[in-house]
Amino acid sequence: MTHWIETLLAGSCEVPHCASTADWWPRHLARSRETPDTLAQAILGGHFADRVGWAFASAYQAALRALVPDLPADTVAALCVTEKEGNAPRAIRSELRGGRLNGSKRWTTLGPEGQLFLVVARDASVPSEVPALRVLRVHAGQPGVQVDPMPPTPFVPEVPHASLRFGNVEVAESAVLPGDGYLRYVKPFRTVEDLHVQAAVLAYLVREARRLAWPRAWIESAVAQLLSLEAIARLPPLSSATHIALAGALAGVTQRVAEADRYWLATGEDEAAVRWRRDRALFDVAAAQRDKRRERAWERLAPA
Template identity: 50%
Template structure:
């Protein structure tokens, strides 16, 4: 054997979620009407699928509608963001406040009250799965270090039990799309936690900013898996199923990339463009499927598939700008 070549077969990964999805016998899924019915299904999946991407795919395969694929992928994405999250908690990422989710919009405070304790005061809104959550990942302003620049916010993230004294969770009206997945307004009134429970790193750069990339990757993977099962159960064209598998393969690779890197952002943009084409192709299939309730849900939930498209376009533009800043050649235009 040549000294520079090794023909020893490479070990296969312990679990290939796409192959597993194709190997499973496609069957119809019993209706899941609310979070109370969805959570035991998701919890059982989480016990078998440790990797967040695999959990997203499994959640999509087990969903009877887009909403529960979304919910499972949201939980998986949070575990990709914060790997230490236990499987048995329904987590909610509490970022958005009255004016948005940019650093300047976040006015929730973590006040040092001594004895290694912090008091949290603030209000959040649009916290996904908030009404059914057991753990809140709260983003707020911590007291800055003495040597920190005055203009620099000091955002941090801290886990807070949803039943902690001073936490008030109020369900928001159902959204126009995927209304099964609830959102909440959350008030925190002098909620005390240990200062040692702050998650490491900058709250915005390490958690808030990359989460959109992680969330987009996992949610679209779950939706592709859900459509793949529906395609096989309903006898839709094999060519469509093959395109769904290709999208899953692209998203799986994106899930392994650094979510802060320009390469990841550009790869995800291309993968999501492919997903958008597949969502558009699904419309006529649902219209002719003979299942009026499922077709109506698809039409109702269509807004989910284009949600935050402007944010995604800006993310890709910024990725090209970052690459151009470190290279001599011009970046291609977004219209190319």
């Protein structure tokens, strides 16, 4: 039997209180070392989280390592894409020119705690109407890197964000990740992150369901949904067929969440129930983009 299934169905339903990233990070590290499989890391992170925020944080770290497998395991990493005008390729103004990075980023997840930033920037050495993007490894302690905490978000406020500024930061050639920054990293990460985050939060809900004695039928359905996400995670993240399969799986997750809402209401003012009502908005983030992804996938697969 798959290890994470045994943990979800037979492991302890009680987990330690976790109030800060300083509490969460060593626990996440301990769990992530149990398996090299990043989706399993996300699921275990969700199971051992006492709230949605830490399930999300563990999933985010696992997803980054699915995207860039050689990231150091003991380092808080972040993918830095979004700028003042958004995160589309044409919105990226940060620039790598002559081995120096200049620019800024917003809403960098775990930014205040970040040790290694994967920064998406224009490559000034490639003249093109469409920006040629690269992903650069930048350490938080490098000269010219400024990290400014941003206000907490309305949901999962425990997970901090930061705005970043890069002033003439030196970038060695070895710190430039291979391949097109958008097609190889930014675009697939949307799919990879969806898989890991949804799996982690669903695993969190399974543990809470066992703790609060929700119907076994709900737990069975949720675990089956997790197995579906695990299978999809093995598929190419840019494939239209993958996106259609993922859309179906996420529809199932949405149904499980809607059912869970009713069980949470019956829980009353349990501390976890109060946090859930605050944090469930996480499931609505990027919903419009997911809908567009599904529609484009069907269009690409339509016979000519």
